[in-house]
Amino acid sequence: MYLISGCLLGHNCKYSGGNNLCGDVKSFAEEHSFFAVCPETAGELPVPRPPAERLGGRVFDKDGQDVTYAFVRGSEKCMEAAEAEARRRGEKIEGAVLKARSPSCGRGVIYDGTFTGRTIPGDGVFTEMLLERGIPVYTEDTLKELEELVKRRGA
Numbered sequence: 807m808y809l810i811s812g813c814l815l816g817h818n819c820k821y822s823g824g825n826n827l828c829g830d831v832k833s834f835a836e837e838h839s840f841f842a843v844c845p846e847t848a849g850e851l852p853v854p855r856p857p858a859e860r861l862g863g864r865v866f867d868k869d870g871q872d873v874t875y876a877f878v879r880g881s882e883k884c885m886e887a888a889e890a891e892a893r894r895r896g897e898k899i900e901g902a903v904l905k906a907r908s909p910s911c912g913r914g915v916i917y918d919g920t921f922t923g924r925t926i927p928g929d930g931v932f933t934e935m936l937l938e939r940g941i942p943v944y945t946e947d948t949l950k951e952l953e954e955l956v957k958r959r960g961a
């Protein structure tokens with residue numbers, strides 16, 4: 807089972823109220839067992855909401871509000887729900903395909919906390935949680951790598 811960012815599947819959970827629908831990710835979801843996640847709405851942040859970025863180990867929204875607790879709690883809730891669903895299906899969580907550069911879902915590169923579009927090396931809060939559990943995380947930008955891996959494994 808793969809975890810996939812809901813916004814990449816067309817769910818309107820993005821801060822703006824829209825989504826980040828990605829055709830390649832949607833096709834991947836059609837061919838594999840998946841479970842949609844959105845750590846920010848799971849953390850009871852509203853839609854729409856001000857954009858947020860990681861800064862110095864915490865997360866702040868554009869209005870200066872510290873939203874770290876919602877990000878951490880939402881990530882924990884997604885993790886718990888995903889583990890319960892994997893158990894129910896009798897499957898293993900093989901990996902995740904999450905939204906690039908997001909403060910929750912980004913992998914390897916995230917926005918730098920200045921709300922200027924600049925990026926720095928780093929991972930989102932949920933991504934960190936998955937990596938700590940040894941679950942590999944890809945984004946829509948690195949989906950091809952995962953597809954190659956799956957093909958090689960013949961899965």
Ligand code: SF4
Pocket residue numbers: 811812813814819820821843844845846847905908910911
């Ligand atoms: S938290 Fe992740 S899944 Fe939810 S809107 Fe942001 S990038 Fe998409």
